Amino acid sequence: MSRFKRVVTAASLIALCSCQSLSPGQRVSSEHLFVDLQLAGETTQPETAEQIFALPPQTKVQLNELLSSNQSVEQRTKAVLKLIFSYAQDGLLYDNEATKTAGETIASGKANCLSLSILTYSMAKELGMVPVFQDVKIPEYWTSMLRQTWLNGHVNVRLKQNRNLEGVAGFVLLGNDIVVDFDPYSLKQKFPEKTISQQRIVAMFHNNKAAVAYAQGNMAKAYTYYQAAAAADPDFAVTWSNLGVLYRQHGLPDLAEKSYRHSLALDPYSTNALANLAFLYRQQGDIERATPIEQKVMLKRRSNPYYHLMLGNEAFIRNEHENAISHFKKGISLDQNNHESYFGLAKSFYALNDDKLAEYYLEKAHHYALSKDDQQRYKNKLSILNQTAKAY
Structure with missing residues (x-):
């Protein structure tokens, strides 16, 4: 599944844990959660909301031409969708790390789901449409990149089709809204969706930038982006949990705990923030507080493939291939259509020099993959595997 990186923590920071219930009334004041720190790396000026959503002049010209050549709302909608997906499918290289502004997405030819959603939103606005962002309530989902494991989120864009009837005061035509989503799995599963503000998207953007900087060891830049995220949307709980991770890594446990608790006050059901808090307690040797939290998180996560x-x-990264196989098989027992678990088995058996089973599970991964990109990726790996086998 390809999803934008609403990074919540880095890998070693996701402990197998959760937390005793925290009352929403226990919100910690965020006023003093940012302090003057001397951190490694160079700072940068985070992008403003205007910069994030701005379209290049040539794109505006292209959209205006599209607007003048398509008179009806239906024609206009179809034309903009065709243009958006031409960027997404033909003109862009999908890159999960590439969190970019609308203009950068067009200029660089690289983007992730968040970037594509930002581009979609900006283009729709330019055409006079009514786009809204939606947070898609997917299960907890992790990916590994830059030697870190990140927890992902997902957003899409809904194009509202309700509009006033021309020349008829007081009437609204109720059309079918169009959801633009760059993850076929999300569309197929029909996960719950919640409308979110443009400022929440800005906070997600800055969190992504911070996470990549963090993984690259530029802590000063990460800290600057967390500050920008909090300024854009102080109520976005993810920012404060991420900030707590940075504090914990830099030997500031009190600030880490306050950040986690503030995050939990904003979102008491965040398993990840609870896990971070429990990990902090265990690291401090406070087993009495850590243990019930860990048990609670395990109950919530054990049914998640x-x-x-x-x-x-x-486990695969640690070369514990038998252990990895056990986990991948457990994931498949919970979701038999999960192509990534089949791929996990394929690479594990390949590492154990069992080419026959590696090929079998690669074929399974190819069969269950929903996107053309994933299907092609598995097809290429199957071809390489077969060529290698023939060489011997």
Whole structure:
């Protein structure tokens, strides 16, 4: 599944844990959660909301031409969708790390789901349409990149089709809204969706930038982006949990705990923030507080196939291939259509020099993959595997 990186923590920071219930009334004041720190790396000026959503002049010209050549709302909608997906499918290289502004997405030819959604929103606005962002309530889902394991989120864009009837005061035509979503799995599963503000998207954007900077060791830049995220949307709980991770890594446990608790006050059901808090307690040797939290999180995660996929991937990185196979099989037992778990088995058996089973599970991964990109990726790996086998 390709999803934008609403990074929540880095890999070693996701402990197998959760937390005793925290009352929403226990919100910690965020006023003093940012302090003057001397951190490694160079700072940068985070992008403003205007910069994030701005379209290049040539794109505006292209859209205005599209607007003048398509008179009806239906024609206009179809034309903009065709243009958006031409960027997404033909003109862009999908890159999960590439969190970019609308203009950068067009200029660089690289983007992730968040970037594509930002581009979609900006183009729709330019055409006079009514786009809204939606947070898609996917299960906890992890990916590994830059030697870190990240927890992902997902957003899409809904194009509102309700409009006033021309020349008829007081009447509204109720059309069918169009959801633009760059993850076929999300569309197929029909996960719950919640409308979110443009400022929430800005906070997600800055969190992504911070996470990549963090993984690259530029802590000063990460800290600057967390500050920008909090300024854009102080109520976005993810920012404060991420900030707590940075504090914990830099030996500031009190600030880390306050950040986690503030995050939990904003979102008491965040398993990840609870896990971070429990990990902090265990690291401090406070087993009495850590243990019930860990048990609670385990109960919530053990039925999630992507949790076992994450454990399998981390075991594979540690060259614990038998352990990885066990986790991947558990993931498949919970979701028999999960192509990533089949791929995990394929690479594990390949590492154990069992080419026959590696090929079998690669074919399974190819069969269950929803996107053309994933299907082609598995097809290429199957071709390489077959060529290698013939060489021997």
